[in-house]
Amino acid sequence: MAKAKKTNPRDHLIRWRISLIRAAPARFVGFVRAPDEDSAIEMAVKDYGISERLRDRLVAIRENL
Numbered sequence: 001m002a003k004a005k006k007t008n009p010r011d012h013l014i015r016w017r018i019s020l021i022r023a024a025p026a027r028f029v030g031f032v033r034a035p036d037e038d039s040a041i042e043m044a045v046k047d048y049g050i051s052e053r054l055r056d057r058l059v060a061i062r063e064n065l
Contacts, residue, residue: 015063016040020054031063 013033018040019026029048034040040060044050050058 014040016044016060017063018044018048019059019061020050021057021059026059029058032060034060037062 013035016032016034016037018029018032020029029044029050032040032043032047034043037060041055041058044058044060045052045055
């Protein structure tokens, strides 16, 4: 009988909604899959070509699917 493989929860990628806060309402940037909020923002900066100047205005919201 095969044993179930134990996985680390951080190995699971979560879908994050990335938005840029400039004024109300925030501007939607896109979706990324990452294990946590910090890495989701890092990935969005690279994937969507967001400048380092605007990095502190990004917000990652966890999507519940």
